[in-house]
Amino acid sequence: MRETMPNFDEFNALTLKFMGDGVARHVSQIKDEVMQLANLSPEVLAETQPSGELRVRDRIAWACSNLFLAGLLDRPSRAVYQISETGKQLLPEVGEQLGEKEFAPLPKWQKYLAERSQKQKGKGVGKAAPTLPDERETENTVLEIVQRLNRGLADDLLQRLREGSPEFFERAVIRVLRGMGYGGTGEGSNVEALRRESHTGRSGDGGIDGIIKLDALGVQNIYIQAKRYKQGNTIGRPELQGFVGALHGKRVARGVFITTSHYTAEAKAYAEGEAQDRLVLIDGVQLANLMLSYGVGVQPKQTLTLLEIDEDFFE
Structure with missing residues:
Protein backbone atom coordinates (compact mmCIF):
# COMPACT_ATOMS: atom_id res chain seq x y z
CA MET A 1 0.00 0.00 0.00
CA PRO A 133 -5.23 23.07 -17.91
CA ASP A 134 -5.18 26.40 -16.09
CA GLU A 135 -8.84 26.37 -15.02
CA ARG A 136 -8.14 23.96 -12.17
CA GLU A 137 -4.82 25.62 -11.46
CA THR A 138 -6.50 29.01 -11.20
CA GLU A 139 -9.26 27.67 -8.94
CA ASN A 140 -6.79 26.11 -6.53
CA THR A 141 -4.64 29.25 -6.59
CA VAL A 142 -7.61 31.41 -5.64
CA LEU A 143 -8.59 29.05 -2.83
CA GLU A 144 -5.01 28.96 -1.55
CA ILE A 145 -4.93 32.77 -1.52
CA VAL A 146 -8.15 32.82 0.52
CA GLN A 147 -6.66 30.31 2.93
CA ARG A 148 -3.51 32.43 3.26
CA LEU A 149 -5.56 35.54 3.99
CA ASN A 150 -7.59 33.64 6.56
CA ARG A 151 -4.41 32.42 8.24
CA GLY A 152 -3.41 36.05 8.67
CA LEU A 153 -6.88 36.81 9.99
CA ALA A 154 -6.53 33.94 12.47
CA ASP A 155 -3.35 35.54 13.80
CA ASP A 156 -5.21 38.83 14.24
CA LEU A 157 -8.02 37.06 16.09
CA LEU A 158 -5.59 35.49 18.54
CA GLN A 159 -3.93 38.84 19.17
CA ARG A 160 -7.31 40.47 19.86
CA LEU A 161 -8.20 37.70 22.30
CA ARG A 162 -4.89 38.10 24.12
CA GLU A 163 -5.41 41.84 24.41
CA GLY A 164 -8.96 41.57 25.76
CA SER A 165 -9.96 41.05 29.37
CA PRO A 166 -10.08 37.54 30.88
CA GLU A 167 -13.86 37.86 31.16
CA PHE A 168 -14.18 38.73 27.48
CA PHE A 169 -12.02 35.76 26.52
CA GLU A 170 -14.09 33.40 28.65
CA ARG A 171 -17.29 34.59 27.00
CA ALA A 172 -15.69 34.35 23.56
CA VAL A 173 -14.80 30.69 23.93
CA ILE A 174 -18.34 29.95 25.09
CA ARG A 175 -19.62 31.64 21.93
CA VAL A 176 -17.38 29.37 19.87
CA LEU A 177 -18.71 26.24 21.56
CA ARG A 178 -22.28 27.40 21.13
CA GLY A 179 -21.53 28.17 17.49
CA MET A 180 -20.46 24.53 17.14
CA GLY A 181 -23.91 23.46 18.31
CA TYR A 182 -23.39 22.77 22.00
CA GLY A 183 -26.31 23.90 24.12
CA GLY A 184 -28.67 24.27 21.16
CA THR A 185 -29.75 27.54 19.55
CA GLY A 186 -32.21 30.27 20.32
CA GLU A 187 -32.11 32.66 23.25
CA GLY A 188 -28.85 31.20 24.54
CA SER A 189 -27.11 32.33 21.40
CA ASN A 190 -27.09 36.01 22.35
CA VAL A 191 -24.42 37.60 24.50
CA GLU A 192 -26.63 38.49 27.47
CA ALA A 193 -27.91 34.93 27.73
CA LEU A 194 -24.35 33.65 27.60
CA ARG A 195 -23.41 35.90 30.50
CA ARG A 196 -26.43 34.87 32.49
CA GLU A 197 -26.37 31.14 31.86
CA SER A 198 -22.89 30.00 30.89
CA HIS A 199 -20.21 32.39 32.17
CA THR A 200 -18.95 31.95 35.73
CA GLY A 201 -15.63 33.83 35.74
CA ARG A 202 -15.64 34.58 39.44
CA SER A 203 -13.10 34.10 42.18
CA GLY A 204 -13.21 30.74 43.86
CA ASP A 205 -14.87 29.00 40.93
CA GLY A 206 -12.57 26.01 41.37
CA GLY A 207 -10.93 26.44 37.97
CA ILE A 208 -14.26 26.57 36.12
CA ASP A 209 -14.63 29.54 33.79
CA GLY A 210 -17.80 28.53 32.01
CA ILE A 211 -20.51 25.92 31.73
CA ILE A 212 -22.26 24.90 28.56
CA LYS A 213 -24.87 22.24 27.90
CA LEU A 214 -23.80 19.20 25.91
CA ASP A 215 -27.23 19.16 24.29
CA ALA A 216 -30.24 21.42 23.91
CA LEU A 217 -32.09 19.64 26.72
CA GLY A 218 -29.30 20.21 29.21
CA VAL A 219 -29.01 16.53 30.14
CA GLN A 220 -25.24 16.94 30.58
CA ASN A 221 -22.97 19.93 31.15
CA ILE A 222 -19.49 20.62 29.87
CA TYR A 223 -17.23 22.66 32.11
CA ILE A 224 -14.75 25.05 30.56
CA GLN A 225 -11.35 26.35 31.62
CA ALA A 226 -10.12 29.31 29.54
CA LYS A 227 -6.56 30.61 29.81
CA ARG A 228 -5.69 33.84 28.00
CA TYR A 229 -1.91 33.38 27.73
CA LYS A 230 0.64 35.27 25.68
CA GLN A 231 2.45 33.56 22.84
CA GLY A 232 5.22 31.41 24.28
CA ASN A 233 3.55 30.81 27.65
CA THR A 234 2.52 27.16 27.57
CA ILE A 235 0.02 25.13 29.55
CA GLY A 236 1.61 22.24 31.44
CA ARG A 237 0.35 19.07 33.04
CA PRO A 238 -0.20 20.63 36.53
CA GLU A 239 -2.80 23.07 35.15
CA LEU A 240 -4.67 20.23 33.48
CA GLN A 241 -4.56 18.09 36.60
CA GLY A 242 -5.98 20.97 38.61
CA PHE A 243 -8.84 21.36 36.15
CA VAL A 244 -9.61 17.63 36.14
CA GLY A 245 -9.62 17.76 39.93
CA ALA A 246 -12.19 20.55 39.81
CA LEU A 247 -14.31 18.47 37.46
CA HIS A 248 -14.11 15.53 39.84
CA GLY A 249 -15.12 17.73 42.74
CA LYS A 250 -18.24 18.82 40.88
CA ARG A 251 -18.94 15.27 39.68
CA VAL A 252 -18.69 16.35 36.04
CA ALA A 253 -17.68 13.83 33.38
CA ARG A 254 -16.19 16.14 30.74
CA GLY A 255 -14.29 19.37 30.41
CA VAL A 256 -12.75 21.54 27.71
CA PHE A 257 -9.49 23.40 28.34
CA ILE A 258 -8.96 26.29 25.93
CA THR A 259 -5.95 28.58 25.66
CA THR A 260 -4.59 31.22 23.30
CA SER A 261 -1.18 29.59 23.69
CA HIS A 262 0.04 25.97 23.44
CA TYR A 263 0.29 22.82 25.55
CA THR A 264 3.48 21.08 26.57
CA ALA A 265 4.17 17.52 25.41
CA GLU A 266 3.56 16.30 28.96
CA ALA A 267 0.19 18.05 29.07
CA LYS A 268 -0.88 16.47 25.77
CA ALA A 269 0.26 13.04 26.95
CA TYR A 270 -1.79 13.44 30.12
CA ALA A 271 -4.90 14.48 28.18
CA GLU A 272 -4.52 11.55 25.79
CA GLY A 273 -3.72 9.08 28.59
CA GLU A 274 -5.01 9.40 32.13
CA ALA A 275 -7.59 12.06 31.25
CA GLN A 276 -8.73 10.44 28.01
CA ASP A 277 -12.48 10.79 27.35
CA ARG A 278 -12.70 13.40 30.12
CA LEU A 279 -10.66 16.27 28.74
CA VAL A 280 -10.49 18.03 25.37
CA LEU A 281 -7.66 20.46 24.63
CA ILE A 282 -7.96 23.41 22.24
CA ASP A 283 -4.88 25.55 21.62
CA GLY A 284 -4.63 29.01 20.11
CA VAL A 285 -4.34 27.88 16.50
CA GLN A 286 -7.32 25.54 16.81
CA LEU A 287 -9.37 28.21 18.58
CA ALA A 288 -8.73 30.78 15.84
CA ASN A 289 -9.62 28.26 13.14
CA LEU A 290 -12.84 27.38 14.95
CA MET A 291 -13.74 31.07 15.13
CA LEU A 292 -13.27 31.34 11.37
CA SER A 293 -15.21 28.15 10.67
CA TYR A 294 -18.20 29.09 12.83
CA GLY A 295 -18.22 32.83 12.19
CA VAL A 296 -17.41 33.98 15.72
CA GLY A 297 -15.80 37.43 15.87
CA VAL A 298 -15.65 37.68 12.08
CA GLN A 299 -18.00 38.59 9.25
CA PRO A 300 -17.93 38.01 5.48
CA LYS A 301 -16.01 40.72 3.64
CA GLN A 302 -16.90 39.58 0.14
CA THR A 303 -18.61 36.48 -1.25
CA LEU A 304 -17.47 34.94 -4.54
CA THR A 305 -19.50 32.19 -6.20
CA LEU A 306 -17.56 29.77 -8.40
CA LEU A 307 -19.81 27.94 -10.85
CA GLU A 308 -19.26 24.78 -12.86
CA ILE A 309 -21.23 22.71 -15.34
CA ASP A 310 -23.85 20.43 -13.78
CA GLU A 311 -23.04 17.20 -15.65
CA ASP A 312 -26.22 15.51 -14.39
CA PHE A 313 -28.31 18.23 -16.07
CA PHE A 314 -26.91 17.37 -19.50
CA GLU A 315 -27.11 13.58 -19.21
Whole structure:
Protein backbone atom coordinates (compact mmCIF):
# COMPACT_ATOMS: atom_id res chain seq x y z
CA MET A 1 0.00 0.00 0.00
CA ARG A 2 1.44 3.35 -1.07
CA GLU A 3 1.96 6.00 1.61
CA THR A 4 2.56 8.98 -0.69
CA MET A 5 0.40 10.70 -3.31
CA PRO A 6 1.41 9.81 -6.91
CA ASN A 7 2.44 12.77 -9.02
CA PHE A 8 0.53 13.97 -12.08
CA ASP A 9 2.69 12.00 -14.54
CA GLU A 10 2.12 8.78 -12.59
CA PHE A 11 -1.64 9.30 -12.71
CA ASN A 12 -1.41 9.99 -16.46
CA ALA A 13 0.26 6.61 -16.96
CA LEU A 14 -2.04 4.72 -14.61
CA THR A 15 -5.17 6.21 -16.17
CA LEU A 16 -4.12 5.44 -19.75
CA LYS A 17 -3.28 1.85 -18.79
CA PHE A 18 -6.67 1.47 -17.13
CA MET A 19 -8.43 2.82 -20.24
CA GLY A 20 -6.44 0.48 -22.49
CA ASP A 21 -9.33 -1.98 -22.77
CA GLY A 22 -11.15 0.44 -25.08
CA VAL A 23 -14.27 0.79 -22.93
CA ALA A 24 -15.89 4.24 -22.82
CA ARG A 25 -16.39 5.40 -19.24
CA HIS A 26 -17.76 8.42 -17.40
CA VAL A 27 -15.09 10.41 -15.59
CA SER A 28 -16.63 9.57 -12.21
CA GLN A 29 -16.22 5.85 -12.93
CA ILE A 30 -12.63 6.41 -14.04
CA LYS A 31 -11.90 8.20 -10.76
CA ASP A 32 -13.38 5.35 -8.74
CA GLU A 33 -11.49 2.63 -10.58
CA VAL A 34 -8.11 4.36 -10.82
CA MET A 35 -8.29 5.21 -7.11
CA GLN A 36 -8.50 1.49 -6.43
CA LEU A 37 -5.66 0.67 -8.81
CA ALA A 38 -3.39 3.22 -7.14
CA ASN A 39 -3.55 1.17 -3.89
CA LEU A 40 -3.16 4.19 -1.63
CA SER A 41 -3.22 4.24 2.15
CA PRO A 42 -6.33 5.63 3.92
CA GLU A 43 -4.31 8.70 4.95
CA VAL A 44 -3.36 9.51 1.35
CA LEU A 45 -6.89 8.85 0.12
CA ALA A 46 -8.18 11.34 2.70
CA GLU A 47 -5.99 14.23 1.47
CA THR A 48 -8.06 17.14 0.21
CA GLN A 49 -7.65 20.14 -2.06
CA PRO A 50 -8.35 23.68 -0.76
CA SER A 51 -11.74 23.30 -2.44
CA GLY A 52 -12.51 20.30 -0.23
CA GLU A 53 -12.34 17.81 -3.12
CA LEU A 54 -10.28 14.70 -2.54
CA ARG A 55 -6.81 15.31 -3.95
CA VAL A 56 -6.61 11.87 -5.56
CA ARG A 57 -9.85 12.39 -7.50
CA ASP A 58 -8.71 15.82 -8.59
CA ARG A 59 -5.45 14.39 -9.97
CA ILE A 60 -7.27 11.65 -11.87
CA ALA A 61 -9.53 14.31 -13.41
CA TRP A 62 -6.36 16.17 -14.45
CA ALA A 63 -5.05 12.94 -15.98
CA CYS A 64 -8.20 12.52 -18.09
CA SER A 65 -7.92 16.12 -19.26
CA ASN A 66 -4.21 15.83 -20.02
CA LEU A 67 -4.63 12.60 -21.98
CA PHE A 68 -7.51 14.10 -23.96
CA LEU A 69 -5.53 17.22 -24.82
CA ALA A 70 -2.62 15.03 -25.91
CA GLY A 71 -4.93 12.98 -28.14
CA LEU A 72 -4.47 9.78 -26.17
CA LEU A 73 -8.09 9.71 -25.04
CA ASP A 74 -11.17 10.59 -27.07
CA ARG A 75 -14.27 12.19 -25.57
CA PRO A 76 -17.26 10.69 -27.40
CA SER A 77 -19.71 12.58 -25.18
CA ARG A 78 -19.64 15.02 -22.28
CA ALA A 79 -17.53 13.72 -19.33
CA VAL A 80 -17.07 10.35 -21.08
CA TYR A 81 -13.61 9.18 -22.17
CA GLN A 82 -12.30 6.34 -24.33
CA ILE A 83 -8.78 5.46 -25.44
CA SER A 84 -7.94 6.77 -28.92
CA GLU A 85 -6.00 5.05 -31.71
CA THR A 86 -2.99 7.18 -30.80
CA GLY A 87 -3.36 6.08 -27.18
CA LYS A 88 -3.46 2.42 -28.21
CA GLN A 89 -0.28 2.86 -30.25
CA LEU A 90 1.57 4.54 -27.39
CA LEU A 91 0.27 2.21 -24.66
CA PRO A 92 2.93 -0.54 -25.02
CA GLU A 93 5.66 2.05 -24.43
CA VAL A 94 4.12 3.58 -21.30
CA GLY A 95 6.06 3.04 -18.09
CA GLU A 96 5.41 4.28 -14.58
CA GLN A 97 5.15 7.91 -15.69
CA LEU A 98 3.68 9.67 -18.70
CA GLY A 99 4.13 13.39 -19.05
CA GLU A 100 5.27 16.37 -21.03
CA LYS A 101 8.25 14.58 -22.51
CA GLU A 102 6.04 11.90 -24.06
CA PHE A 103 3.33 14.40 -25.02
CA ALA A 104 5.71 16.73 -26.86
CA PRO A 105 5.78 14.87 -30.23
CA LEU A 106 2.02 14.40 -30.36
CA PRO A 107 0.22 16.68 -32.85
CA LYS A 108 -2.82 17.37 -30.68
CA TRP A 109 -0.64 18.37 -27.73
CA GLN A 110 1.39 20.68 -29.96
CA LYS A 111 -1.84 22.23 -31.25
CA TYR A 112 -3.09 22.69 -27.69
CA LEU A 113 0.12 24.43 -26.62
CA ALA A 114 0.02 26.70 -29.66
CA GLU A 115 -3.58 27.71 -28.99
CA ARG A 116 -2.87 28.36 -25.34
CA SER A 117 0.17 30.42 -26.19
CA GLN A 118 -1.90 32.51 -28.59
CA LYS A 119 -4.57 33.08 -25.95
CA GLN A 120 -1.95 34.18 -23.45
CA LYS A 121 -0.49 36.65 -25.95
CA GLY A 122 -3.97 38.01 -26.56
CA LYS A 123 -4.25 38.72 -22.85
CA GLY A 124 -0.90 40.49 -22.85
CA VAL A 125 0.86 37.77 -20.90
CA GLY A 126 4.47 37.43 -21.93
CA LYS A 127 5.33 34.13 -20.25
CA ALA A 128 4.90 30.73 -21.85
CA ALA A 129 1.53 29.05 -21.54
CA PRO A 130 1.22 26.46 -18.79
CA THR A 131 1.30 22.85 -19.91
CA LEU A 132 -1.62 21.85 -17.69
CA PRO A 133 -5.23 23.07 -17.91
CA ASP A 134 -5.18 26.40 -16.09
CA GLU A 135 -8.84 26.37 -15.02
CA ARG A 136 -8.14 23.96 -12.17
CA GLU A 137 -4.82 25.62 -11.46
CA THR A 138 -6.50 29.01 -11.20
CA GLU A 139 -9.26 27.67 -8.94
CA ASN A 140 -6.79 26.11 -6.53
CA THR A 141 -4.64 29.25 -6.59
CA VAL A 142 -7.61 31.41 -5.64
CA LEU A 143 -8.59 29.05 -2.83
CA GLU A 144 -5.01 28.96 -1.55
CA ILE A 145 -4.93 32.77 -1.52
CA VAL A 146 -8.15 32.82 0.52
CA GLN A 147 -6.66 30.31 2.93
CA ARG A 148 -3.51 32.43 3.26
CA LEU A 149 -5.56 35.54 3.99
CA ASN A 150 -7.59 33.64 6.56
CA ARG A 151 -4.41 32.42 8.24
CA GLY A 152 -3.41 36.05 8.67
CA LEU A 153 -6.88 36.81 9.99
CA ALA A 154 -6.53 33.94 12.47
CA ASP A 155 -3.35 35.54 13.80
CA ASP A 156 -5.21 38.83 14.24
CA LEU A 157 -8.02 37.06 16.09
CA LEU A 158 -5.59 35.49 18.54
CA GLN A 159 -3.93 38.84 19.17
CA ARG A 160 -7.31 40.47 19.86
CA LEU A 161 -8.20 37.70 22.30
CA ARG A 162 -4.89 38.10 24.12
CA GLU A 163 -5.41 41.84 24.41
CA GLY A 164 -8.96 41.57 25.76
CA SER A 165 -9.96 41.05 29.37
CA PRO A 166 -10.08 37.54 30.88
CA GLU A 167 -13.86 37.86 31.16
CA PHE A 168 -14.18 38.73 27.48
CA PHE A 169 -12.02 35.76 26.52
CA GLU A 170 -14.09 33.40 28.65
CA ARG A 171 -17.29 34.59 27.00
CA ALA A 172 -15.69 34.35 23.56
CA VAL A 173 -14.80 30.69 23.93
CA ILE A 174 -18.34 29.95 25.09
CA ARG A 175 -19.62 31.64 21.93
CA VAL A 176 -17.38 29.37 19.87
CA LEU A 177 -18.71 26.24 21.56
CA ARG A 178 -22.28 27.40 21.13
CA GLY A 179 -21.53 28.17 17.49
CA MET A 180 -20.46 24.53 17.14
CA GLY A 181 -23.91 23.46 18.31
CA TYR A 182 -23.39 22.77 22.00
CA GLY A 183 -26.31 23.90 24.12
CA GLY A 184 -28.67 24.27 21.16
CA THR A 185 -29.75 27.54 19.55
CA GLY A 186 -32.21 30.27 20.32
CA GLU A 187 -32.11 32.66 23.25
CA GLY A 188 -28.85 31.20 24.54
CA SER A 189 -27.11 32.33 21.40
CA ASN A 190 -27.09 36.01 22.35
CA VAL A 191 -24.42 37.60 24.50
CA GLU A 192 -26.63 38.49 27.47
CA ALA A 193 -27.91 34.93 27.73
CA LEU A 194 -24.35 33.65 27.60
CA ARG A 195 -23.41 35.90 30.50
CA ARG A 196 -26.43 34.87 32.49
CA GLU A 197 -26.37 31.14 31.86
CA SER A 198 -22.89 30.00 30.89
CA HIS A 199 -20.21 32.39 32.17
CA THR A 200 -18.95 31.95 35.73
CA GLY A 201 -15.63 33.83 35.74
CA ARG A 202 -15.64 34.58 39.44
CA SER A 203 -13.10 34.10 42.18
CA GLY A 204 -13.21 30.74 43.86
CA ASP A 205 -14.87 29.00 40.93
CA GLY A 206 -12.57 26.01 41.37
CA GLY A 207 -10.93 26.44 37.97
CA ILE A 208 -14.26 26.57 36.12
CA ASP A 209 -14.63 29.54 33.79
CA GLY A 210 -17.80 28.53 32.01
CA ILE A 211 -20.51 25.92 31.73
CA ILE A 212 -22.26 24.90 28.56
CA LYS A 213 -24.87 22.24 27.90
CA LEU A 214 -23.80 19.20 25.91
CA ASP A 215 -27.23 19.16 24.29
CA ALA A 216 -30.24 21.42 23.91
CA LEU A 217 -32.09 19.64 26.72
CA GLY A 218 -29.30 20.21 29.21
CA VAL A 219 -29.01 16.53 30.14
CA GLN A 220 -25.24 16.94 30.58
CA ASN A 221 -22.97 19.93 31.15
CA ILE A 222 -19.49 20.62 29.87
CA TYR A 223 -17.23 22.66 32.11
CA ILE A 224 -14.75 25.05 30.56
CA GLN A 225 -11.35 26.35 31.62
CA ALA A 226 -10.12 29.31 29.54
CA LYS A 227 -6.56 30.61 29.81
CA ARG A 228 -5.69 33.84 28.00
CA TYR A 229 -1.91 33.38 27.73
CA LYS A 230 0.64 35.27 25.68
CA GLN A 231 2.45 33.56 22.84
CA GLY A 232 5.22 31.41 24.28
CA ASN A 233 3.55 30.81 27.65
CA THR A 234 2.52 27.16 27.57
CA ILE A 235 0.02 25.13 29.55
CA GLY A 236 1.61 22.24 31.44
CA ARG A 237 0.35 19.07 33.04
CA PRO A 238 -0.20 20.63 36.53
CA GLU A 239 -2.80 23.07 35.15
CA LEU A 240 -4.67 20.23 33.48
CA GLN A 241 -4.56 18.09 36.60
CA GLY A 242 -5.98 20.97 38.61
CA PHE A 243 -8.84 21.36 36.15
CA VAL A 244 -9.61 17.63 36.14
CA GLY A 245 -9.62 17.76 39.93
CA ALA A 246 -12.19 20.55 39.81
CA LEU A 247 -14.31 18.47 37.46
CA HIS A 248 -14.11 15.53 39.84
CA GLY A 249 -15.12 17.73 42.74
CA LYS A 250 -18.24 18.82 40.88
CA ARG A 251 -18.94 15.27 39.68
CA VAL A 252 -18.69 16.35 36.04
CA ALA A 253 -17.68 13.83 33.38
CA ARG A 254 -16.19 16.14 30.74
CA GLY A 255 -14.29 19.37 30.41
CA VAL A 256 -12.75 21.54 27.71
CA PHE A 257 -9.49 23.40 28.34
CA ILE A 258 -8.96 26.29 25.93
CA THR A 259 -5.95 28.58 25.66
CA THR A 260 -4.59 31.22 23.30
CA SER A 261 -1.18 29.59 23.69
CA HIS A 262 0.04 25.97 23.44
CA TYR A 263 0.29 22.82 25.55
CA THR A 264 3.48 21.08 26.57
CA ALA A 265 4.17 17.52 25.41
CA GLU A 266 3.56 16.30 28.96
CA ALA A 267 0.19 18.05 29.07
CA LYS A 268 -0.88 16.47 25.77
CA ALA A 269 0.26 13.04 26.95
CA TYR A 270 -1.79 13.44 30.12
CA ALA A 271 -4.90 14.48 28.18
CA GLU A 272 -4.52 11.55 25.79
CA GLY A 273 -3.72 9.08 28.59
CA GLU A 274 -5.01 9.40 32.13
CA ALA A 275 -7.59 12.06 31.25
CA GLN A 276 -8.73 10.44 28.01
CA ASP A 277 -12.48 10.79 27.35
CA ARG A 278 -12.70 13.40 30.12
CA LEU A 279 -10.66 16.27 28.74
CA VAL A 280 -10.49 18.03 25.37
CA LEU A 281 -7.66 20.46 24.63
CA ILE A 282 -7.96 23.41 22.24
CA ASP A 283 -4.88 25.55 21.62
CA GLY A 284 -4.63 29.01 20.11
CA VAL A 285 -4.34 27.88 16.50
CA GLN A 286 -7.32 25.54 16.81
CA LEU A 287 -9.37 28.21 18.58
CA ALA A 288 -8.73 30.78 15.84
CA ASN A 289 -9.62 28.26 13.14
CA LEU A 290 -12.84 27.38 14.95
CA MET A 291 -13.74 31.07 15.13
CA LEU A 292 -13.27 31.34 11.37
CA SER A 293 -15.21 28.15 10.67
CA TYR A 294 -18.20 29.09 12.83
CA GLY A 295 -18.22 32.83 12.19
CA VAL A 296 -17.41 33.98 15.72
CA GLY A 297 -15.80 37.43 15.87
CA VAL A 298 -15.65 37.68 12.08
CA GLN A 299 -18.00 38.59 9.25
CA PRO A 300 -17.93 38.01 5.48
CA LYS A 301 -16.01 40.72 3.64
CA GLN A 302 -16.90 39.58 0.14
CA THR A 303 -18.61 36.48 -1.25
CA LEU A 304 -17.47 34.94 -4.54
CA THR A 305 -19.50 32.19 -6.20
CA LEU A 306 -17.56 29.77 -8.40
CA LEU A 307 -19.81 27.94 -10.85
CA GLU A 308 -19.26 24.78 -12.86
CA ILE A 309 -21.23 22.71 -15.34
CA ASP A 310 -23.85 20.43 -13.78
CA GLU A 311 -23.04 17.20 -15.65
CA ASP A 312 -26.22 15.51 -14.39
CA PHE A 313 -28.31 18.23 -16.07
CA PHE A 314 -26.91 17.37 -19.50
CA GLU A 315 -27.11 13.58 -19.21
